[in-house]
Amino acid sequence: MTAEAATTVTAATTVTALTTDRTPAGSTANPLVAATAAGHHRILTGDRPTGPLHLGHYFGTLRNRVELQSRGLELMIVIPDYQAITDRDRADRPAEHAEDLVLDYLAAGVDPERATIFTHSAVPALNQLLLPFLSLVSVAELSRNPTVKDEIAHSRQSAVSGLMFTYPVHQAADILFCKADLVPVGQDQLPHLEVTRTIARRFNDRYTTLFPEPQALLSRAPLLLGTDGGKMSKSRGNAVTLGATADETARLLRGAVTDPDRHITYDPEHRPGVSNLLLLTALCQDRDPHAVAAEIGNGGAALLKRTATEAVNEYFRPLRARRAELAADRTVLREVLHAGNARANAVADRTLTEVRAAMGTF
Numbered sequence: 466m467t468a469e470a471a472t473t474v475t476a477a478t479t480v481t482a483l484t485t486d487r488t489p490a491g492s493t494a495n496p497l498v499a500a501t502a503a504g505h506h507r508i509l510t511g512d513r514p515t516g517p518l519h520l521g522h523y524f525g526t527l528r529n530r531v532e533l534q535s536r537g538l539e540l541m542i543v544i545p546d547y548q549a550i551t552d553r554d555r556a557d558r559p560a561e562h563a564e565d566l567v568l569d570y571l572a573a574g575v576d577p578e579r580a581t582i583f584t585h586s587a588v589p590a591l592n593q594l595l596l597p598f599l600s601l602v603s604v605a606e607l608s609r610n611p612t613v614k615d616e617i618a619h620s621r622q623s624a625v626s627g628l629m630f631t632y633p634v635h636q637a638a639d640i641l642f643c644k645a646d647l648v649p650v651g652q653d654q655l656p657h658l659e660v661t662r663t664i665a666r667r668f669n670d671r672y673t674t675l676f677p678e679p680q681a682l683l684s685r686a687p688l689l690l691g692t693d694g695g696k697m698s699k700s701r702g703n704a705v706t707l708g709a710t711a712d713e714t715a716r717l718l719r720g721a722v723t724d725p726d727r728h729i730t731y732d733p734e735h736r737p738g739v740s741n742l743l744l745l746t747a748l749c750q751d752r753d754p755h756a757v758a759a760e761i762g763n764g765g766a767a768l769l770k771r772t773a774t775e776a777v778n779e780y781f782r783p784l785r786a787r788r789a790e791l792a793a794d795r796t797v798l799r800e801v802l803h804a805g806n807a808r809a810n811a812v813a814d815r816t817l818t819e820v821r822a823a824m825g826t827f
């Protein structure tokens with residue numbers, strides 16, 4: 466099977482996105498990642514430094530990144546520290562969170578020798594791209610972005626800052642400064658990808674062809690929910706983090722929302738809590754969630770939770786052991802960021818020089 470182009474329509478945008486193929490729901494067989502790897506060269510993606518990564522990140526994008534890197538694609542990971550101040554007054558310990566992200570990446574199998582992991586506040590030429598890029602989008606386009614609208618609705622601030630409206634343009638600079646052609650992201654990022662593609666197209670039309678129009682890569686693994694049945698989120702206390710201990714995992718999953726029907730079935734629409742635990746187990750064991758349900762049968766929620774806990778702890782044991790080893794010496798994490806920032810600066814300086822030449826500025 467080859468890469469399949471799926472057209473996803475969001476409120477304001479249409480994006481052609483690639484979808485990684487995971488059918489049945491729990492299967493890790495992923496021929497589309499392989500096919501995608503063939504046509505692309507450089508991946509860029511990133512995570513805000515606001516807290517540790519959780520199982521949703523892992524099955525949603527992290528695993529794909531590692532697989533694409535192992536297939537020879539160049540991997541760039543931005544830690545967008547300026548994006549951490551779009552919806553709050555101050556970022557809480559951004560440098561420490563950035564190091565923790567590096568820890569999660571390395572534990573998950575990202576090879577720091579071949580990947581460039583950087584914080585965008587440390588790459589001035591990348592940030593300067595924001596100025597010409599802002600001239601390429603209208604205020605109306607910026608205010609229609611559905612993800613920004615949603616973030617404004619959930620923001621911790623009483624007023625909406627200019628950065629909140631313009632950060633998708635900044636994100637375009639994150640992606641275009643290194644001319645990435647593939648961006649593994651979650652569904653909520655598609656409007657931003659569309660902004661990036663628009664900016665690339667308009668720059669190329671107005672000046673000189675410099676930028677590829679990058680494609681989004683979506684994971685088709687169904688979204689994992691938090692233990693409270695809502696969106697799994699770093700800040701809602703409903704997520705099992707990659708670095709959680711076996712006991713913490715057990716405690717969190719024991720508290721997961723289920724339902725009173727003892728007969729366990731996979732039915733995401735009507736039984737979201739039960740199905741989420743089945744999906745999690747299936748993802749960890751590379752099985753179909755229906756098969757996991759059949760095995761548990763009339764065992765009820767308690768057996769389901771024990772099964773899910775064992776599956777998670779078993780699957781993540783090697784990752785967590787690596788993570789604990791790496792956490793013992795944080796100088797390594799800082800070195801990875803320093804090296805990544807140096808590499809990103811070299812790339813950004815080159816691109817900014819090209820942009821200046823294309824625009825005829827000094």
Ligand code: TRP
Pocket residue numbers: 509510511512513543545548636639640648650654
């Ligand atoms: N906006 C993304 C998020 O909130 C983070 C991000 C910043 C990003 N720059 C990026 C993702 C570039 C992909 C590509 O999670």
